[in-house]
Structures are given as C-alpha cells and as structure tokens.
Amino acid sequence: MTQLQVTKFEELKKGLKGEILLPGDDGYEGARKIWNAAIDKRPGAIVRCATTSDVIRAVNFARDRGVVLAVRGGGHNIAGNALCDDGIVIDLSQMKAASVDPGARRVTIEGGATLADLDAATQAHGLATPVGINSTTGVAGLTLGGGFGWLSRKYGLTIDNLESAGVVTAAGEVVRASATEHPDLFWALRGGGGNFGVVTRFEFRLHPVGPGVLSGLIVYPLSEAKSVLQQYRDFAAQAPDDLSVWTILRQAPPLPFLPKEVHGKGIVALALLYAGDPQQGQPLIEPLRKFGTPVGEHVGVQPYTAWQQAFDPLLAAGARNYWKSHNFSTLSDGLFEAVIDYSRRLPSPQCEIFIGALGGATGRAAPGATAYAHRSAQFVLNVHGRWESPSDDARCIGWARDFFDASAPFASGGVYVNFLTADESNRVRAAYGANYDRLARVKRKYDPNNLFRMNQNIKPS
Numbered sequence: 356m357t358q359l360q361v362t363k364f365e366e367l368k369k370g371l372k373g374e375i376l377l378p379g380d381d382g383y384e385g386a387r388k389i390w391n392a393a394i395d396k397r398p399g400a401i402v403r404c405a406t407t408s409d410v411i412r413a414v415n416f417a418r419d420r421g422v423v424l425a426v427r428g429g430g431h432n433i434a435g436n437a438l439c440d441d442g443i444v445i446d447l448s449q450m451k452a453a454s455v456d457p458g459a460r461r462v463t464i465e466g467g468a469t470l471a472d473l474d475a476a477t478q479a480h481g482l483a484t485p486v487g488i489n490s491t492t493g494v495a496g497l498t499l500g501g502g503f504g505w506l507s508r509k510y511g512l513t514i515d516n517l518e519s520a521g522v523v524t525a526a527g528e529v530v531r532a533s534a535t536e537h538p539d540l541f542w543a544l545r546g547g548g549g550n551f552g553v554v555t556r557f558e559f560r561l562h563p564v565g566p567g568v569l570s571g572l573i574v575y576p577l578s579e580a581k582s583v584l585q586q587y588r589d590f591a592a593q594a595p596d597d598l599s600v601w602t603i604l605r606q607a608p609p610l611p612f613l614p615k616e617v618h619g620k621g622i623v624a625l626a627l628l629y630a631g632d633p634q635q636g637q638p639l640i641e642p643l644r645k646f647g648t649p650v651g652e653h654v655g656v657q658p659y660t661a662w663q664q665a666f667d668p669l670l671a672a673g674a675r676n677y678w679k680s681h682n683f684s685t686l687s688d689g690l691f692e693a694v695i696d697y698s699r700r701l702p703s704p705q706c707e708i709f710i711g712a713l714g715g716a717t718g719r720a721a722p723g724a725t726a727y728a729h730r731s732a733q734f735v736l737n738v739h740g741r742w743e744s745p746s747d748d749a750r751c752i753g754w755a756r757d758f759f760d761a762s763a764p765f766a767s768g769g770v771y772v773n774f775l776t777a778d779e780s781n782r783v784r785a786a787y788g789a790n791y792d793r794l795a796r797v798k799r800k801y802d803p804n805n806l807f808r809m810n811q812n813i814k815p816s
C-alpha cells in the first residue's frame with residue numbers, strides 16, 4: 356500500500372466510532388477471514404463500524420474516491436462477496452443489538468447480527484421469525500436473498516416477515532423502507548441481495564414458537580436411500596405446513612446416537628421440525644420412522660434455539676467450500692438416481708447433498724410481490740462440496756460440478772441467489788428470474804453508479 360493510500364484511510368479514521376484495520380494491523384488477518392476458507396482476499400481497509408454514522412462515513416469515502424466497496428454482514432456467503440481485494444470493507448460484525456417488543460410481536464435488529472443473536476433475543480419471549488438452519492449465518496445476507504428454514508412452511512420466507520429496514524444508500528442518506536416508505540426499495544430488498552445499500556437495521560414480525568419444539572434426526576443407511584427418498588417425496592406432498600422435513604445424504608458423522616459401526620458410512624438423514632404443539636406432531640412424524648430400518652434416531656422436544664444450532668458443528672467456519680444448487684418443483688426418480696450415485700462417491704467426509712423442503716407459506720405470495728421470484732420452488736437442492744486441504748480443491752470442486760450437471764435435467768431452472776458460488780455470474784439472471792428488469796430499474800434509482808457491486812450483481816438499467 357502506498358503512503359498516499361494510508362494517508363487517505365487516516366482521513367476516514369477521524370471521527371469514526373468503530374475501528375479501522377489496515378494490512379499489518381493487529382486483528383487485520385482475523386478480520387479478513389470469512390466462513391468459507393477458500394476465499395482469500397486482502398482488503399485495503401476493514402472498517403468495523405459501531406454506528407450508522409460510521410457506515411455513512413465509509414460509504415461516502417468509498418463513493419467519493421472511487422474505491423471498491425464490500426459489505427460484510429455475517430460473512431457466511433459462499434461466494435465471498437463480504438470481502439474485496441484492495442478496497443474498503445464495511446464490517447458490521449460489531450452491530451448486533453436487538454430489541455424485542457413482545458406485545459407488538461416485533462424485533463428490531465442491527466445489520467451485523469447472526470441468526471443466533473436473533474433467535475436468542477426473540478426466544479427470550481417465546482417468539483421467533485423464520486430464518487436459516489445454521490445459527491452462525493448473518494441475518495442481513497440471508498434476509499436480503501429471501502431466507503428460509505424450519506419455520507418457513509408455516510410462516511413464509513424471512514422476507515415475508517420483514518416489516519421495515521433502515522438503509523444507508525449509495526448517496527450516503529439514511530432511509531426507512533417499508534410498505535409505505537420507499538416501497539420500491541422495500542420490494543427490491545426482499546430478494547434483491549445487497550445491491551441497494553447497507554441495511555443497518557431490520558424489523559421483523561414474530562410468531563409464538565416453542566420454546567420446546569419437536570425436532571431431530573431419523574437416520575437410514577445409504578443402501579435404503581432410493582426407497583427412503585421415494586417415500587419422503589410422497590410424505591412431503593401431503594405434510595402440513597407445521598411440519599418441515601429435509602434430507603441430507605453424507606457420511607455418518609460420529610454422533611453419539613449413531614452406533615460406532617455406522618460412523619463414516621453412507622447415510623440418508625431425515626431432519627425435521629414440527630412448529631406446532633409437540634403432542635400433535637408426534638403421530639404425524641410416526642411414518643418417517645417406517646421408511647425402512649433406521650440406524651439411529653434422535654428426535655424429541657428440545658429448545659428451538661438448540662435445534663437452530665444443531666447443524667453448527669458440521670458447518671463450522673474454516674473449511675474450504677464450493678456449493679452448487681438447483682430449485683425443483685418435483686423430485687423425480689431420475690434425480691434420486693443421480694443423488695445416490697454421487698453420494699456413493701463423496702470426495703471428502705464433509706461433502707453432502709442437502710434437499711430442503713419449501714412449499715407451504717413460502718409459495719403463497721405472488722412471484723412479483725417481492726423481489727424473490729421462485730415462489731413455485733418446492734425443494735432446494737444444495738450440493739455442499741466441503742473439505743480441508745487446498746490439494747483437494749480440484750477433486751471436490753469437480754465432484755460438485757459433475758453432480759450439478761447430472762441433476763440439472765430434473766431441475767426447474769431457477770436458483771436461490773444466496774447459494775450462488777463466485778463463478779456463477781452466468782446464473783444471476785436465473786436467480787432473480789422474472790423480477791430482474793424491475794430490480795435493474797430500482798438499482799438505477801438508488802445506486803446508479805453500481806457502488807454496491809460486491810454481490811450477485813444487478814446492473815443499473
């Protein structure tokens with residue numbers, strides 16, 4: 356970095372309530388790490404904002420000097436857009452405050468919070484809003500792409516529960532977006548990703564959930580996968596909105612409820628949550644135990660926050676990751692054959708194929724009601740290529756790409772924007788679908804010079 360650049364960043368430092376980390380500073384190396392260890396970028400400065408005024412300073416600084424700008428929420432995105440090389444990162448990780456109004460069933464939470472922060476604040480009142488299944492994920496990135504998890508079939512996507520957002524625009528202005536204030540921006544934020552500004556505050560509607568929920572895992576051997584998946588398809592077609600069941604094919608991790616001889620062997624796991632009264636859920640999940648001969652089961656009433664964190668150990672930060680994803684309207688036998696074939700030759704013990712069930716309330720809004728376009732998607736398949744050593748990059752990425760190609764003929768064409776990898780710019784239009792042109796018009800209004808471009812980018816029309 357030249358002395359001139361250092362001097363410039365010194366200007367940004369003045370008046371900042373948070374801190375600024377430059378290459379060589381203590382803490383810089385840690386601050387440039389994100390969830391996906393395959394991302395290795397070296398920003399010119401990381402601005403750890405403490406307040407919205409810090410965010411405004413950083414936005415104005417980057418815009419006025421033509422410096423590349425990235426925004427980091429939870430730092431979970433597989434594509435690594437939370438970071439940039441050389442430019443400035445607005446790091447929101449210190450802005451996580453939450454405030455719940457239990458009477459109104461509303462939570463307001465800052466843009467750097469994780470799902471764990473959100474769940475902890477809302478569950479203190481027996482309330483929740485639908486978010487994803489790994490608690491270290493950022494609320495911001497997840498929400499801006501749509502957001503779904505165990506409660507979505509009952510209560511919709513995360514964006515369906517968004518009441519308002521506080522946004523710092525490319526002009527450095529703070530605006531409130533809601534159904535009645537900047538409604539065009541509010542529409543675009545609900546599925547259009549980080550294209551429109553820095554969201555410093557989200558306000559969500561809440562619902563009574565738990566605190567104890569019927570949830571857990573029923574695990575079958577991979578040898579029974581075909582029959583289990585076929586029965587799963589029939590079961591999912593008639594499941595009530597309260598019940599979400601996802602499937603995971605992988606090698607069995609050494610979980611205490613699985614017999615030792617199963618560890619490391621291929622499995623198909625059914626992961627479930629019943630969002631209503633656990634007593635009523637018990638008989639409804641009974642058929643899931645009869646799809647074959649389970650090798651283990653861990654199902655019961657547990658705190659909602661515990662189930663929200665159940666997958667964290669398997670999805671911890673620090674591994675190398677490469678994902679590919681398709682949406683599906685139906686699950687065909689041809690797809691199952693491809694899934695089973697590739698599950699038999701997993702290139703690392705951490706690789707897995709995940710099928711998440713949507714449907715229910717996620718499909719009830721019109722495709723144009725929010726920027727998230729894929730209301731008809733019933734299932735989202737994600738191939739998680741995940742491994743430790745750079746020497747395995749080619750093998751594991753190759754496996755994920757080959758499986759993606761093998762499963763493509765059975766997919767419905769769209770893709771969830773939050774599951775796009777860095778090399779998938781050719782799928783950005785498919786991700787925004789029929790809403791792309793309208794999004795491009797909103798982009799032109801709020802970010803005509805594409806300051807916010809470290810994302811699955813929408814070009815101003």
Ligand SMILES: Cc1cc2nc3c(=O)[nH]c(=O)nc-3n(C[C@H](O)[C@H](O)[C@H](O)COP(=O)(O)OP(=O)(O)OC[C@H]3O[C@@H](n4cnc5c(N)ncnc54)[C@H](O)[C@@H]3O)c2cc1C
Pocket residue numbers: 390425426427428429430431432433435436437447466467486487488489491492493494495496497498499500501502503504548549550552553554555670773774809810811
């Ligand atoms: C292990 C794992 C499990 C997941 N499970 C689910 C799931 O169950 N359901 C689901 O819907 N998704 C899931 N996801 C995908 C997740 O929603 C995306 O990775 C999401 O982008 C993460 O948000 P983040 O804030 O952590 O990411 P970041 O990497 O910080 O940001 C992602 C994008 O959003 C932008 N951005 C971040 N914060 C802001 C902000 N405050 N204002 C404006 N733009 C911002 C960034 O610039 C970047 O372009 C999962 C991801 C992982 C890695």
